[in-house]
Amino acid sequence: MIKESRGVSAWCIDHPVATILLTFALVLLGLIAFPRLPLAPLPEAEFPTIQVSAQLPGASPQTMASSVATPLEVQFSAIPGMTQMTSSSALGTTTLTLQFTLSKSIDTAAQEVQAAINTASGKLPKDMPTLPTWRKVNPADSPVLILSVSSSQMPGTELSDYAETLLARQLSQIDGVGQINITGQQRPAIRVQASADKLAAIGLTLADVRQAIQQTSLNLAKGALYGKSSISTLSTNDQLFQPEEYDQLIVSYKDGAPVQLKDVARVIRGSEDAYVQAWSGDEPGVNLVISRQPGANIVETVDRIQAALPGLEAMLPASVQVKVLIDRTQTIRASLHEVEMTLLIAILLVVAVMALFLRQLSATLIVSSVLGVSLVASFALMYVMGFSLNNLTLVAIVIAVGFVVDDAIVVVENIHRHLEAGDGMREAAIKGAGEIGFTVVSISFSLIAAFIPLLFMGGVVGRLFKEFALTATSTILISVVVSLTLAPTLAALFMRAPVHHENAKPGFGERLLAVYERNLRRALAHQKTMFGLFCVTLCLAIAGYVFIPKGFFPIQDTGFVLGTTEAAADVSFADMVAKHKALAEIVAADPAVQAFSHSVGVSGSNQTIANGRFWIALKPQDQRDVSASAFIDRIRPQLMKIPGIVLYLRAGQDINLSSGPSRAQYQYVLKSNDGDTLNTWTQRLTEKLRTIPAFRDLSNDLQLGGSITHINIDRSAAARFGLTTSDVDEALYDAFGQRQINEYQTEINQYNVILELDAAQRGKAESLNYFYLRSPLTGEMVPLSALARFDVPTSGPLSISHDGMFPAANLSFNLAPGVALGDAVLLLNQAKNEIGMPASVNGYFQGAAQAFQSSLASQPWLILAALVAVYIILGVLYESFVHPLTIISTLPSAGLGALIMLWLLGQDFSIMALIGLVLLIGIVKKNGILMIDFALEAQRGGLSPEEAIYKACITRFRPIIMTTLAALLGALPLMLGHGTGAELRQPLGIAVVGGLLVSQALTLFTTPVIYLWLERLFHRPTPAPAPAITL
Structure with a gap:
């Protein structure tokens, strides 16, 4: 007679149609959600970042840094939630990058940045063409798409115009598209190239030319004629569009005769900047380098661009060719396909193991059904939580294959055992599920407990692994429900008692059990030796963690x-x-x-x-x-x-934590309040690091060898003529600054008019002798050479960097093969000490190296937190302070195995390997749970601790081996994978496989000894029977 309590499992067995239909609903939801999940290389984990750009054509890097960057930095520094502010100033341009905390809304940050720009505008140079502009960016993100625009017939300026006005503007309106950089752009412009000697001969200055153009080419409001019966808008020919029209412009009068612009200057249609060029391979052209908006899905964004391109190409002249030069989504899709194939291989391997041990088609199909339902249903939860199909969430599903099967194996194997004992199908299903329900819950909840610390990891790493942890957790929760509902239901319907033949040979499982039984007796007979082995394993695991090379994320091949x-x-x-x-x-x-x-x-x-x-x-x-x-x-x-x-x-890389483009994978920043001191010690440290073989491609961004020609203004001489240094600066800017003096508008764009000296004169110091200023006191022409002279050229920086308003220098480096990032950090700090860098120069890592240092400091706490979480869950489930220690004693061997396997295969202990170690904490303690749960029940039945643990080991040997092999084979394809993106997955698979191999070899023998040792240590009486848990 079956003692039937109306638990979940029994109810499902009594209502098979309802159970199967509800399960089908789960599968259907997963199938509906799967095609709707977006594709991505990794979960979104970017710092909110805003980039501010300011231009003052012709201004030196020093002028841009002091008069543009500094006023903006003062205002930006007051914005709350900003974690980093860097700036780089070069000839005529300043770029500031503002990075905010992960919790900061980028839209709020943008509003505060615009307010700061408005506040700072009164302190910026008055002759800036426009106020600084800002954009939301992924400053270190690789472009998602690069388009090549070329033509064998069209001039570069016209081609650039099409690239900007038609392609770039239309593509920038597509959802998900962020910054579009047009490299090699020769933006159309009218260039007025004045002849200094012709101006001098007529008695004119460059200022006369500038003012004439500014006053005679305008685009202002004119009004309208309001008649009794109609209104007519007024229009004039006030704008000049063609070089020929500028030629006729009257600059002044000489002896009553007009002086036209063509008499003193050459007007041409050229480009705003003649010193840019881009190529697609070896073919000149214009390239559109397209980045995504923060948070935008890469694959969906590129798909939208590709869909829009045919329509845009149809609007271009036939001679213009648009080609997709680089498409990052190709490797992303290939990487995800590799993970999907890995998942399929893992499923097939696990099912094969089930068939090998269970030796019954119906039992194998039941386990496979639970596996399929759990995995497919997890897609529905991923969709609800807003996750994407990416390398980490798919790896979580691959790893979950072993976890999911564990629950089903434990249930089905226990039902199978009752069938072997002679129980009927329904009776065996109810007994088997009821007896093992608590064990299944214990295994799954303690496994979930290991993921809890991942949810509380801070920074970008925490953001990345939140989706990983929740995907794995949700899949495990689904498997618990399905294993305790669908599995016993199908078992009651289809599982038959195995048929034993008298002359049948023992199966693989039986032979393996016989070997284990003999060795278990030896282990229990030599308990001191086994306990010593456990202690040695614990010490080696701790030492291995301390000494193994440590890294951040593996370098991917994207x-x-x-x-x-x-x-x-x-x-x-x-x-x-x-x-x-x-x-x-x-x-x-x-x-x-x-x-x-x-x-x-x-x-x-x-x-x-x-x-x-x-x-x-x-x-x-x-x-x-x-x-x-x-x-x-x-x-x-x-x-x-x-x-x-x-x-x-x-x-x-799919993940890049730099605050801007970098020459190498890793960055180290030096900053000081004194620029000369900074430059000196940056060069010394760079030279020192170049002598260390561990560093490759080492460089810094100082670029101090730029040529600077200083102009010495004689203030006394200028004052005698009523001139100021401002007048001299204006004259120099007119001559040498490619000054934007005016603009003209068309229906779709606006273009600049640029003033400069003739090309033959603007590159020579002698040109100071050829152009003049007009004295406001006497009206006479004063040669500039009488007021200023060129000094001997000196060297100076091409660009000036700030970090947090202080002068800064950025060192970039790659690592030699076989060198771990942790070793490089130690070598760099050692090099600083050896050269005696003063305290006035502050150095720190940035980007990936900085995140590595943060993660390295938190790694021991993360491992400890996972152990504590598992201990608490087990303590609550078993109502014991002691038994969780027995179960956790299985973990040192897993840690040792993971470290040994990583070391043998030349892998760093990276973040992915750390996640593998955390997973092992959840996986390996399952062996202890299966043993201890049965042993406690046996002791309640009157057996001694020695008899109880021995019987537990023998009885639960088959599910222990099956679940371990399932987890191992689920991770094996990750370890052996060599396709696109395999570098990211391999360390996790290596850690899990190594940990399972060693732990399985040791814990089957050390766990019983630890159990007995703790029983004797605490003199625990046989516990009273626990209340029945019905599931």
């Missing part, structure tokens, strides 16, 4: 490589172009390269002519013989053969 070039600070534009072409030939010749783009000149994130950019797309992994990192190592020696220029390459 198929995308970013490059920054640096030439001599005083390099000419023509030389820079030639050097870039030489580098491009080497890149194009490498068989791993699929496509690439490069640019020189001031555009986008590039602030000086001495720097350029490379974007390189590698072929799919199955079509090349090297990884992205190996490609960089292979091509580096060839690139170094080009004299006078260095190309710094780094593999593009």
Whole structure:
């Protein structure tokens, strides 16, 4: 007679139709949700970041830093929630990057930034063409798409106009599109190139030319004629659009005759900046480098752009070609496909293990059904929580395959045992599910407890793994419900008692059990030895953690490589172009390269002519013989053969925590209140680090070799003519600053009119002798050479960086193969001490290295928190302070196994390996739970502790082996994977596989000994029977 209590399992067995239909509803919800889940490389985990840009054409880096950056920084520093403020000032431009706490709304931050700009506007230079502008950005994010726009027939200025007005503006309106940088853009402009000697001969100044153009080419309101029966809008020919129209412009009169602009200047249609150029491979053109908005989904954004391109191309002239040069979503899709294949392989391996041990088709299908339902239903919860299908959530599902099967195995195996004992199908299902329900809950809830600390991790790492932890947790919760409802229901309907043949050979499970039983007796007979083995394992695990090299995130092979070039600070534009072409030939010749783009000149994130950019797309992994990192190592020696220029390459990453574009993977910042001191010690530290083999591609951003020609103004001489230094500055700006003196508007755009000296004169110091200022006292013409002189050129910075309003320098570096980030941090700090860097120069890591330091400090606390959470859950479930210790004693061997496997395979102890270790805390203690739960029940039945634990080990051996193999085989494809994105997944799989192998070999023998030792230590009497838990 079955003692039936109306628990969940019994109710489901009595109502199979309802159970199956409710389960089908779960599956249906998951199937509906799956195609609606967005695709992404990783969960969204970006710092809210705003970039502010300001221009003052012709202003030196020092002027931009002091008169533009500093007033803005003073106002921005008062914005609450800002964690970092950096600025970089170069010739005519300043870029400030403001990073806020993760909890700060970027929309709120944007409003506060705009208010700060308005407040600072009164302290900015009056001749700035426009107020500073801001945009929401992912400053360190790789572009999601690069489009090449080229034409064999169209001039560069006209091509650039189409790229800006038609393509860039339309694409920027697409949802998800953020910043669009147009590299190589030759924006149309009217350039007025004045001849200094012709002006001098007529008695005119550059100021006369400027004022004439400003006063005679306007676009102002005129009004309308209001008649009795109609209204007519007034229009005039007040704007000038063509160079020929400017030629006829009257600048002044000489002896009663008009002096036209063409008499003193050459007016041409050119570009705003003649010193920019971009290429798609070796073909000149214009490139659109497209980044996404913060929080936007990469795949969906690129899909929208691709859908819009055919319509936009149809609006372009036939000679204009638009090509997708680089598409990051190709590798993202390939990476996710690899994870999906890994998931499929893991499922097949786990099902094969079930078939091997259960040796019954119906039992195997029941376990497989629970697995399928749990995984599919988890997609519905992911959709409700707003998650995406990304590398981490899919890895969580892959790992969950082993967890999910654990619950089903324990239930089905216990039912199978009752069937073997002769119980009927329904009776076995009710007994089996009822007896094992508490164990299933204990296993699952203690496993979930290990994930709890991940939910409270701070910073970007916490944001990344929140989706991982919740996806795994939700899948486990679903599996608990399905294992205790669907599994016993299907077992009552379809599982039959196994048929035993007299001459049948023992199965694999029986033979393995016999081997274990013999060795278990030996272990219990030598308990001191086994306890000593446990102590040694614990000590080795702690020592292994202390000494293993530690890293942050593995360097991924995303198929995308970013490059920054640096030439001599005083390099000419023509030389820079030639050097870039030489580098491009080497890149194009490498068989791993699929496509690439490069640019020189001031555009986008590039602030000086001495720097350029490379974007390189590698072929799919199955079509090349090297990884992205190996490609960089292979091509580096060839690139170094080009004299006078260095190309710094780094593999593009799905997660990049830098506050801006960087030459290498890792950054170290130095700052001081004294610029000269900063420069001195930055150079010393750079030179020291270059002697350490662990560092590769080391550089700093000082660029102190720029040529500065100082003009010494004679204030006394100027005062005699009624002139001021401001008048001299204005004259110099007119001559040499590519000054934007006016603009003209069309229906769709507006363009600048630029004043400058004739090209033959503006590059010579002697040109001071050729142009004049008019004295306000006498009206006579005063040669500028009488008021100022050129000094001998000196060196100075091409750009000036600030960090938190202090002068700063950024060091960038990659690591040599086999060097862990933790080792590099120690080496860098040691180098600082060896050179005796003073306390007045403050240094700290930034980006990934900074996040690594934070995570390294929190790692022991994270592991401890997971242990405490598991202990608390087990203590509550068992109403005991002691038994959780027995269960947790299984963990040191798992930690040791994980560390040994990572060390053997040359892997750092990275964040992914740490997550694997946390997972082991949840997985491995299952062995202890299965043993202890049965042993306690046996002691309540009157057995001694020795008899109880022995029987528990033998009885629960098969589910222990099956669940461990399921978890191991679920992680094995992650460990062995070599497809796109495998670098991110491998450390987690290695840690789990290594931990399970070692723990399984040891805990089957050490756990019974620890149980008996604690029983004797605390002299625990046989506990009273616990109230029945019905499920």
